[in-house]
Amino acid sequence: MESGSRLDVIRRIMPPGSGVVADEPSMPDHLGGRLPGDYLEFIAVYGGGAVDDCLEVAVPGEDASPGGAPLPISRVTMEAHKAWEFEKVGGELIGGPDSILAWGIDSSADLLCWVTSEASADSWPVAVFNRGKARWRVYECGMVDFLVGVFQEEFDECPIGEVSLWGAREPRFLNWREEKRLIASGIHPWNGGSLQTF
Template sequence: MDALRQLMPAHPGAGDAVDWVALERSWGTGFPGDYREFITRYGAGAVDDCLCFLLPESRAAQDVEPAFQGMETETLNALDLWQHKAPTGSERSGVIAWGVDSSADILCWRVTDGDPDGWPVVVWNQDDAVWREYPCGLAEFLCRVFRAQFGECPLGSTGLWGNASPRFMHGDEEARLRGRGLDPWTGEPDPFAGMFGD
């Protein structure tokens, strides 16, 4: 996380307060320490309008639809893909989604045992329709993407690959700027502002 903070400083007002005890009870598992720290420092938002980070919500009751585009919905999408396309030998483990990108890739942890800090990152690459596993946690994975330290870019979009100065923006800040009629990522007037309601 120290390296990630240096590469991608959080802006003032970023970060989300989360009741981890309640969420872990709802999900039936803990969450990795670097992810918990990421949510506290950065929160739910995006990097360079390319990679969105998911905030955990209490899981919906069995007869209730999960929130659209939340961690639970993306995890259900990932589990469906995992069931049919999991790498050989890893079918018995599950996945929990923590991010999605502009190429419709889903970024997850492979739930290997009871220690969340040991879960590797797995990415569903939509372009290639395959899962790829990376033996590191979220913070190290992001640093290695920003520094182009994998054999190839793990994501369908190369916008973050080798990006020496990635920019994180919390979802609330993005909404505030859009409300002022600005494109949050360029600061320029948004030509579509107001066209689709509030």
């Protein structure tokens, strides 16, 4: 299925928030200008941020200063390289750590990556390091298909430790800028309650 149609599916399942300012991809040199088209379309619609406060989608670019900036691909990729070095189970499916590029992390510290061995970024499959199971597993789909597959329970089992997203009927995406604005206004970004200052 074309990425555009799957992006339409994800927009129905998880409508973008109002007033989202998408993140302009800043392509670091080490990526060679290559990232999958479905991911770039997702970032253009949603920007960087989190799904239900339990899965964070990273943005292209180098690590920025702390304080509410979006999670950069470079930082989560470093974590993926460490995980590969520590737990090489499934490494025969992936190759070496240099063929892993991460695009997200969940609240179970599972790492969501691409295997970048194909010349065309649109052919990169998703690889997940499930920390609880201490294993890598490759899924022959792109990032948007992977998210739709989690939300609609299209895999044989939940591929990530954050099972609250498995079959999620109304997941919510919160752009990092909106989360930061809500916190600055004293509003809890995920439950709408008041934040108390201590």
